[in-house]
Amino acid sequence: MKKSFVLVAVFVLLITGISALAQTEAPFDFYARGPYRENVPRPQSILRFDVGTHHTTYGQMEQVIFAIAKASPDRVKIFEIGTTPEHRMQYAIAISAPENMQRLDEIRAANNRLTDPRKISRSEADQIAANNPAIAWMAYTIHGNESASFEAMMQVVYQLAASNDPATLDVLKNVVTVVIAGENPDGHERFVTWYNSVNVGSPDRFAIEKREPWSIWGRVNHYRFNLNRDTLAFTQKESRNMQKAFMEWNPQVAVDLHGQPEQYFFPPVALPINPNLPQPQYNKWLDVYGRANAAAFDGNKWDYYVRDIFDAFYPGYWDMYPSLNGATGMTYETDGGGPKGLNYTREDGTILTFRSSIAKHYVASLTTLETTAKNRVERIKDFYDFRSRGMAEHGNAKMKRIVLEPAADRVKTADLVEILRLSNIEVKVATAPFTSNTAHTYMDKNSRPTRRTFPAGSYVIDLDQPQRVLIKAILEPDTPQDKAFVEDNMARFRRNQMRGPGQPKEQYGFYDVTAWSLPLGFGVTAHWTEETSSIQSSMVDQAYLDNARRGTVSGRAAIAYIVPYETDTTAAMMMRLLQKGYRVNLANRPLNAGGRNYPSGTFVIRISRNPESIHDTIAQYSREMGVNVSAVNTGYFDEGDTGVGGENVNALRQTKIAIAADDGITQESYGAIWWTLEKYGVKFTPMPFSNIARGGLRNYNVLIIPSGNPGWIQAELGPGGVNAIKQFAQQGGTVVTMSGSAVWATLKDVGLTSSKMVGSEEDEQKGKIPEDKPAASASPAPTPAPTPNDQMPEVGQPLPPVASPSADANKVPEALAGAMFRGTVDRTTYLNYGVSQNEIPVLLQTGYFFRYSKEGTNAVVFDANPTRPLTISGFVWEGNTERLLKGTSYIMDESMGAGRVGLFAEDPFYRGMTRSTTRQFFNSILFNGIF
Numbered sequence: 001m002k003k004s005f006v007l008v009a010v011f012v013l014l015i016t017g018i019s020a021l022a023q024t025e026a027p028f029d030f031y032a033r034g035p036y037r038e039n040v041p042r043p044q045s046i047l048r049f050d051v052g053t054h055h056t057t058y059g060q061m062e063q064v065i066f067a068i069a070k071a072s073p074d075r076v077k078i079f080e081i082g083t084t085p086e087h088r089m090q091y092a093i094a095i096s097a098p099e100n101m102q103r104l105d106e107i108r109a110a111n112n113r114l115t116d117p118r119k120i121s122r123s124e125a126d127q128i129a130a131n132n133p134a135i136a137w138m139a140y141t142i143h144g145n146e147s148a149s150f151e152a153m154m155q156v157v158y159q160l161a162a163s164n165d166p167a168t169l170d171v172l173k174n175v176v177t178v179v180i181a182g183e184n185p186d187g188h189e190r191f192v193t194w195y196n197s198v199n200v201g202s203p204d205r206f207a208i209e210k211r212e213p214w215s216i217w218g219r220v221n222h223y224r225f226n227l228n229r230d231t232l233a234f235t236q237k238e239s240r241n242m243q244k245a246f247m248e249w250n251p252q253v254a255v256d257l258h259g260q261p262e263q264y265f266f267p268p269v270a271l272p273i274n275p276n277l278p279q280p281q282y283n284k285w286l287d288v289y290g291r292a293n294a295a296a297f298d299g300n301k302w303d304y305y306v307r308d309i310f311d312a313f314y315p316g317y318w319d320m321y322p323s324l325n326g327a328t329g330m331t332y333e334t335d336g337g338g339p340k341g342l343n344y345t346r347e348d349g350t351i352l353t354f355r356s357s358i359a360k361h362y363v364a365s366l367t368t369l370e371t372t373a374k375n376r377v378e379r380i381k382d383f384y385d386f387r388s389r390g391m392a393e394h395g396n397a398k399m400k401r402i403v404l405e406p407a408a409d410r411v412k413t414a415d416l417v418e419i420l421r422l423s424n425i426e427v428k429v430a431t432a433p434f435t436s437n438t439a440h441t442y443m444d445k446n447s448r449p450t451r452r453t454f455p456a457g458s459y460v461i462d463l464d465q466p467q468r469v470l471i472k473a474i475l476e477p478d479t480p481q482d483k484a485f486v487e488d489n490m491a492r493f494r495r496n497q498m499r500g501p502g503q504p505k506e507q508y509g510f511y512d513v514t515a516w517s518l519p520l521g522f523g524v525t526a527h528w529t530e531e532t533s534s535i536q537s538s539m540v541d542q543a544y545l546d547n548a549r550r551g552t553v554s555g556r557a558a559i560a561y562i563v564p565y566e567t568d569t570t571a572a573m574m575m576r577l578l579q580k581g582y583r584v585n586l587a588n589r590p591l592n593a594g595g596r597n598y599p600s601g602t603f604v605i606r607i608s609r610n611p612e613s614i615h616d617t618i619a620q621y622s623r624e625m626g627v628n629v630s631a632v633n634t635g636y637f638d639e640g641d642t643g644v645g646g647e648n649v650n651a652l653r654q655t656k657i658a659i660a661a662d663d664g665i666t667q668e669s670y671g672a673i674w675w676t677l678e679k680y681g682v683k684f685t686p687m688p689f690s691n692i693a694r695g696g697l698r699n700y701n702v703l704i705i706p707s708g709n710p711g712w713i714q715a716e717l718g719p720g721g722v723n724a725i726k727q728f729a730q731q732g733g734t735v736v737t738m739s740g741s742a743v744w745a746t747l748k749d750v751g752l753t754s755s756k757m758v759g760s761e762e763d764e765q766k767g768k769i770p771e772d773k774p775a776a777s778a779s780p781a782p783t784p785a786p787t788p789n790d791q792m793p794e795v796g797q798p799l800p801p802v803a804s805p806s807a808d809a810n811k812v813p814e815a816l817a818g819a820m821f822r823g824t825v826d827r828t829t830y831l832n833y834g835v836s837q838n839e840i841p842v843l844l845q846t847g848y849f850f851r852y853s854k855e856g857t858n859a860v861v862f863d864a865n866p867t868r869p870l871t872i873s874g875f876v877w878e879g880n881t882e883r884l885l886k887g888t889s890y891i892m893d894e895s896m897g898a899g900r901v902g903l904f905a906e907d908p909f910y911r912g913m914t915r916s917t918t919r920q921f922f923n924s925i926l927f928n929g930i931f
Contacts, residue, residue: 028359030155033165033366040071040162043154051155052342052355055147055192055199058088058185064154065093065181072161074098075172082241085222088185090238092245095160095179097172100133107132107176112250114380115326115424116466117388125388129380133173136372137251137327138365139180139242142228142318144187145218146259147195148337148354152361153181153257159366167370174373178249180242183256183318184221191218195341203343203351210339214663218338223678224671225912228256229314231321232474232516234419235675235912243422246322252383253289253372254322257361258333260340262347264304264360265333266293269312271485271509276473277312277323278389281382285328292371296363303335313481314512315473316911324470325423326386328379330368334361390469397463400532402475403439404459405525406548408836411567411626412915414548416522417459417540420475425467428460428537429544438530442477442519443822443839445872452527459540462532477517477528478873485509486875493814493877500804513818513845515874516913520820520841523916551622557631560644561618562593563603565834568915569625571922572680574603576621578654578926579683583609586927588830589648592637594630601833604644625680653929658700661686664712665705666740672909673706676918689713693721697728702925707739707907714744722750730897734928736921738904743848745903752901753894754856758849758884759812765851766811813884818845819874823860823890830931831859831893831902834919841872842890843906843914849888850905856894859920862886891920900928 030051031042043064044050056064069076079092100107110128113120140153157179159168171177182188194216199209212218221227221236230239246254267286273279290306297304310331315324322329336344336357344352372379394400406413417427439452463471473479492506499505519526553561563570574584585604590597593604605614622629637643657677661670670686677684684704687696697703703725705713717725729735735752737745745752748762756762823842825832842860852858862870864887871882892903908914908921 027355030359030362033159033163033168035164036162037072037164040158041067043158051151052353052358055196056151056154057192058182058189061150061154061182065091065157068157068161069093075101076157076161077101077104079245081245082237084186084238086186086189088189090183090185090241091181092249093157093179093181094176095157095172096133096176097169100172100176104176108249111135114384115250115387117384117391118466120384122384122388125384126381129377129384132380133176134253134372134376134379135176135178135249135251136369137178137180137246137249137254137322138257138368139183139255139318140257141188142183142256143219143226143258144184144189144221145191145212145338147188147192148259148334148357149257149361150182150188151337151354151358152365153179155358155362156365157181167366171366171369171373174376175369177369178245178251180245183242184227184238186222187218187220190216191338194218199341201342203341203345205345207341209341212339214665214667217667220667220671223675224667225675226668228258228318229316229512229911231318232316232518233521233911233913234422240422243321246325247422247424250325251322251327252379253368254319254327254329255365255368256318256329256331257365258331259337259357260335261309261333262335264297264302264335264364265308265310265331266290266304266306266364267310267330268306269310270308270511272311272313272481274313274315274320274324274473275480276469278386278469281386282312282323282328285379285382286330288375289328289330289368289371292367293364296367297360300363302360309511311511313479313514314516316516324473326383332361332364334358386469387466391464391466394464394468398530399472399476399528400463401436401529402461402463402471402519403436403454403527403529404461404519405454406457406459407455408523408525409567411549411569412522413459413524414545416518416524418542418545419518420461420471421540421542421545423467423470425461425471426465427540428462429540430454430456430458430460430535430537432456432536434533434535436527436529436531436533439527440529442517442526442528443841443872445478445869449530454527460535460537464532474516474518477520477526478515481514481875490878493880495801497810498801498804498807500807503804508817510817510875513874515818515820515843515872517820517873518913520873521843521913521915523840523918525837549626551625551627551629553619553622553629553631555631556615557607558633559607559635560593560632561605561607561614562591562598562630562632562644563605563627564598564630565601565603565919566628567626568918568922569680570603570627570834571919571926572682573621573625573627574652575655575682575922575926576680577605577617578652580617581654582614582617584652585649586652586930587642587646587649589642589646590640591642591644591646591649592640593644594632594634595638596630597640601830604649606644650930652926653701655682655702655925655928656700657682657684657702657704657925658687658692658697659684660689660692660703660705660741662688662690662716664689664716665708668911669706669708669739669907672907672912673704675912676909689716689721693717693724695724697724697733701732701928702734702736703728704736704925705738705741705744708741708744710740710744710747713741714747714749719749726752726896729899729901732898732929734900734902734924736902736904736924738908739846739848739906742850742903742905745901746850752896753892753903754854755889755892755903756851758851758888759808763851810880813847813849814877814880815847816844816877816881817875818843819876819881820872821862821870821885822872824863826857826859826861829857829859829893830927831857831891831920831923833923833927840916842916843910845906845910848905849885850890850892850903852887852889853892853894853903856892858889858892860891860917861889891917893924900924900931
């Protein structure tokens with residue numbers, strides 16, 4: 001009894017002691033920066049709960065910001081900037097001193113003048129800097145489940161609208177703050193609705209509130225896109241809403257507020273830094289803001305870090321896009337909120353609260369605005385200098401002009417040009433052919449100059465314009481990385497090669513993909529030149545692009561409509577017609593009709609087999625989707641052996657598509673397919689693996705399995721699900737796999753393909769590929785002497801690890817951070833119908849390399865004996881990537897019974913910005929059952 005009492009007493013003391021440790025951090029006071037104007041309501045008075053005790057829905061947030069704006073019209077104005085896919089309105093909230101708000105249009109007009117050094121002198125720019133407030137862009141919750149950012153935003157808006165403390169008044173006087181009140185409303189709403197419904201406030205990492213279901217994952221938007229990777233292609237409505245607003249304000253400072261690493265992060269950033277950024281200016285301002293935030297956090301005794309993990313290389317982030325437009329763009333990452341919930345147990349046992357994570361974003365936001373106010377004049381001057389110096393550097397730069405040829409796909413090329421014009425990039429169209437003697441193709445890394453004549457209709461982007469820095473960053477074929485960064489990661493790679501499969505491996509420093517050039521991603525024919533000779537041209541406007549994307553019909557057909565396969569949208573149009581119940585045929589041999597020859601892969605729509613409505617539908621779809629259609633009024637043909645009534649003109653089946661959507665599938669992969677098909681009006685049904693296993697495919701003829709975790713897919717399907725998919729294919733269905741799901745298809749227990757993974761246990765060639773001969777080493781460049789601030793105590797280099805007997809030692813492809821390669825196209829196969837190029841750029845951002853299919857078609861491959869490097873753009877592992885990639889397959893197709901199985905080594909629509917294999921993907925769906 002006594003012993004039990006002692007144990008209980010000790011237990012109680014331990015629990016209370018731990019509890020006391022967890023509560024040492026006093027609740028942050030959000031209202032210590034007064035006095036406050038009494039007429040302005042606090043967020044909590046509207047929400048009816050205190051900061052950090054509940055998650056605010058989007059509708060509740062709207063009530064808060066409109067109530068604050070109504071009470072403080074002298075300081076606050078709300079702008080609607082556009083709706084989301086789920087019809088929520090997005091807002092930009094402008095907040096400043098009354099005297100600034102009264103002349104807001106004048107301030108914005110003066111600020112926008114700074115973006116074109118051709119039209120304003122430095123002295124005029126200095127005058128604007130002296131008289132104009134700076135503009136600060138504060139954007140919250142681009143990842144919808146990074147919820148501390150969302151809550152902090154309302155507190156920042158209240159502070160600026162209501163407070164009369166001297167620091168806040170100074171911000172209001174010297175800064176126009178533009179608050180984006182929720183960058184990802186749809187994702188945030190999914191997350192908070194779910195979280196509020198299951199939350200009990202448990203700090204346990206294994207609590208249900210710490211794991212979002214697959215269908216909920218609020219990080220991404222409605223279409224499951226990561227909006228913080230979308231400032232390259234601007235595929236999503238939210239991205240375009242914010243981009244349009246951004247270009248209207250042209251801020252000097254831009255902050256994107258995120259979560260949730262273990263500790264708070266603010267810049268300076270980690271390596272690598274995009275070399276197109278003006279490093280002295282960029283680093284100077286990151287240091288200014290970093291030191292200010294550090295002082296504020298030190299004063300609150302909060303932990304934080306800088307120069308680790310988060311880099312500034314990939315230009316598709318919402319801190320990089322502002323930076324490439326002259327702002328000081330920064331990402332702030334708070335340590336809590338989101339899936340960590342209201343309370344979270346850290347690794348050391350202490351408890352992190354939602355409220356404290358909100359507080360850190362709140363303090364960092366205000367500190368940033370105060371720092372901007374103090375440095376207003378200098379920051380505005382540097383904003384002007386960003387473009388002025390960028391243009392001045394043009395004269396000594398090698399790349400002077402970029403030319404895009406639309407012949408391979410005029411619609412897709414016009415889409416790319418439209419993206420450029422969103423960012424005020426000036427694009428011309430050549431009205432007559434012109435020749436360059438220094439043309440470099442995008443299809444070779446470090447290509448040599450050649451003589452090339454470009455046709456009329458080519459798009460021309462001269463870099464001698466204000467947006468030069470942005471143009472180069474998003475369009476140049478390859479962006480080099482910091483030499484020291486590359487060498488460090490190669491050293492880690494070499495050490496990892498000596499370690500066995502069970503040994504911990506060193507992590508690499510890549511945060512995102514290292515290749516992204518938009519012309520390569522889109523698969524558009526592109527060159528850059530070293531000169532800008534005078535050409536006959538006109539400036540491209542929206543009307544020109546709309547016309548370029550408009551399809552035509554040559555007349556009303558009496559016998560058939562002939563649709564040449566000239567654009568990606570052509571296949572999508574055929575799928576729409578089939579799903580509407582119209583009958584479409586495919587010419588499997590060269591076709592002659594209406595006095596014209598057409599290649600294999602041309603579509604034929606016979607009038608006699610379709611209802612009268614086919615004429616109006618063809619006219620509508622042609623116009624909307626940019627597809628040119630020829631009307632034919634006789635079935636007689638003048639040459640060859642195939643006309644519209646020929647035996648080699650085969651009927652296509654109606655496309656009935658199911659897409660696997662479940663645990664194990666990558667959300668972004670599923671979302672990119674969803675967005676693409678819906679954009680083109682192609683219908684499909686998402687289906688969980690359990691329903692696939694239970695016979696759910698009986699009403700479909702196509703199953704698409706997006707990328708995912710191979711082992712997880714197998715676990716979700718089980719033997720019954722695998723057998724169901726095999727039976728589906730054997731009975732005439734088409735199965736399309738990609739990246740991780742293509743790996744799943746190669747597993748021994750699955751057996752959907754004769755291809756094997758390079759380096760797998762089943763790979764018969766593993767270890768048989770000879771090592772590359774080492775190149776003669778060049779003398780290393782001398783290392784510059786460190787400045788006093790850079791000097792660190794010397795540390796001895798660690799010895800390399802002892803080589804493990806089980807180490808694969810360069811027999812297995814090392815995972816790639818994302819690079820682009822040159823794929824060779826077999827144009828004799830139906831998967832490449834409509835493809836006019838013999839080589840196409842393709843992305844790899846995994847270590848998934850596939851051996852040739854032994855029993856099927858290898859539609860796109862990597863040359864086994866290339867005469868020039870396969871790599872076009874991005875970082876690859878020396879001695880590993882190219883050596884193991886040679887002689888492998890990127891797109892394969894195999895028969896299985898009456899059906900087919902397709903494998904793509906990578907997502908065809910990665911982030912919506914890789915579109916070079918769109919036709920192969922559509923062909924794998926559209927031609928189901930006829931080959």
